[in-house]
Amino acid sequence: MHNTLTRVQNVFGFFTSVAFAVAAAIAISVVLSSQTPSASLQLRNVQVVKGRPHYYSTKREEYAHITFSLDADLSTLFNWNTKQVFAYITASYPSDSPASIPESEAVVWDAVIPAKNAPEHHNTYIHPTKSTARPKTKKERLSLNKAYPPGKEPGILKLDKQKPKYQITDVSGKIAERNNATLTLHWNVQPWVGALVWDNRRTVGRWQGLKGGEAAFEFPPLKATEAKKEDLKTATGKEKNRGSPA
Amino acid sequence: MADAIIEKARELFEGQIVCFSIHACAATAFLVGYITSNVYWTLYVGLGGTVITFLIVVPPWPIYNENPVQWLPAKGRGSADYDIVVDGQRVTS
Numbered sequence: 011m012h013n014t015l016t017r018v019q020n021v022f023g024f025f026t027s028v029a030f031a032v033a034a035a036i037a038i039s040v041v042l043s044s045q046t047p048s049a050s051l052q053l054r055n056v057q058v059v060k061g062r063p064h065y066y067s068t069k070r071e072e073y074a075h076i077t078f079s080l081d082a083d084l085s086t087l088f089n090w091n092t093k094q095v096f097a098y099i100t101a102s103y104p105s106d107s108p109a110s111i112p113e114s115e116a117v118v119w120d121a122v123i124p125a126k127n128a129p130e131h132h133n134t135y136i137h138p139t140k141s142t143a144r145p146k147t148k149k150e151r152l153s154l155n156k157a158y159p160p161g162k163e164p165g166i167l168k169l170d171k172q173k174p175k176y177q178i179t180d181v182s183g184k185i186a187e188r189n190n191a192t193l194t195l196h197w198n199v200q201p202w203v204g205a206l207v208w209d210n211r212r213t214v215g216r217w218q219g220l221k222g223g224e225a226a227f228e229f230p231p232l233k234a235t236e237a238k239k240e241d242l243k244t245a246t247g248k249e250k251n252r253g254s255p256a
Numbered sequence: 257m258a259d260a261i262i263e264k265a266r267e268l269f270e271g272q273i274v275c276f277s278i279h280a281c282a283a284t285a286f287l288v289g290y291i292t293s294n295v296y297w298t299l300y301v302g303l304g305g306t307v308i309t310f311l312i313v314v315p316p317w318p319i320y321n322e323n324p325v326q327w328l329p330a331k332g333r334g335s336a337d338y339d340i341v342v343d344g345q346r347v348t349s
Contacts, residue, residue: 017314024275025306028282032302035286036295090293127294202295 036091037204043089044216047209049082049195049223051099054171056230058186059237061177071183074229075242076101076118076174078193082223084123085165087199094124095165096198101178103191103229116178118193119245123157123164138169173245188229195223277312281305 054077061073078099087095098120105111121135135157145151153160159168179185199207211219281302289298340347 014314014316018310021278021310021313024278025309028278029302032282032286032298036289036298039290090289090295127296 033203037201040089040091040201040204041215044218045086046218047082047084047087047197047220049080049084049220051082051193051195051223051225052079053193053225053227054078056227057233057237057241058230059233059242069183071179072185072232073177073179074101074185075177075244076193078119078169078172078174078225080167080169080172080195082167082195083165084167084197085163087197088125088163088165091201091204092125092199093128093202094122094200096200097121097123097167097195098197099193099195101191101193103188114180116176118174118176118178119172120175121157121167125164137167138172173243175245177242177244185229186232191227191229193225193227195220277309278306281309 055075056077057075058072059075060070062070080099082097084095084097099118100115101118102113102115104113122133124131124134136155137158139154139160145154150160156164158164158166180188196209198209201207209220210217211221213219282305285298285302285305288301289295
């Protein structure tokens with residue numbers, strides 16, 4: 011440690027190594043916290059209609075519009091190392107030849123649920139509320155703009171007759187009358203530091219596996235009569251970045 | 257004799273200031289964050305401790321120069337111990 015530059019280099023080099031070690035310690039400390047996620051998912055309605063991928067396309071494909079009800083408690087997934095939880099619901103069904111072709115899985119709905127101390131960004135999920143009355147106090151107004159119902163904490167989802175965010179189709183364009191389909195809730199815990207973790211159905215140490223959160227259904231035949239336009243709308247929540255289908 | 261031992265101990269101690277300081281900073285940062293369940297506190301305490309360590313170690317504080325090492329006197333110029341020869345000509349050192 012003979013001149014200033016040497017000292018600066020040594021201290022900074024040591025600092026980066028120690029910072030890495032602290033980050034590793036934070037990531038591993040999450041294993042000690044307990045998680046008890048629970049969910050109950052029900053299918054409300056499925057409609058299959060003919061549609062186009064976009065306005066000017068010539069091919070006509072079948073699209074399934076799946077409405078569901080979800081009652082989930084993912085609040086225990088939020089520990090001090092959680093930045094946000096990405097919750098999503100997929101519809102998966104087997105292919106025509108299960109021996110050689112794996113099953114298809116399409117996302118029907120998703121939500122970005124940030125932790126309370128995560129910084130604001132425009133794509134955050136905004137939990138829908140039943141009451142449409144205008145908020146009277148500032149507290150009420152702020153509580154309506156959150157990713158969780160008013161008075162609860164991040165990770166609680168209470169959705170009834172929720173419209174999907176995306177209408178799904180099969181690669182072949184035909185999704186009507188497919189059987190053995192399942193609607194499943196998944197999540198992805200995105201930490202401040204450390205590895206990404208997806209949903210687990212088995213109990214590992216203090217992390218309970220998820221029970222429930224699945225619903226079996228079957229795709230109905232193509233709708234013969236004209237479906238009402240309001241029935242086929244996708245979820246247009248108040249979050250800014252809704253993408254083109256919404 | 258005692259002076260020499262104390263001198264050695266002080267050298268060892270000052271060499272470890274950096275180690276100890278940053279280790280302590282990291283440990284407190286982790287604990288503060290864990291206890292308050294807020295990663296931001298870990299970051300603030302960690303960075304603050306690092307800045308303090310930089311301030312302790314990098315600037316040449318006068319305290320560190322109070323007991324300088326006594327170097328041997330430099331060899332006088334033009335001594336006859338050795339010759340420096342460049343292109344066949346003797347050049348004084």
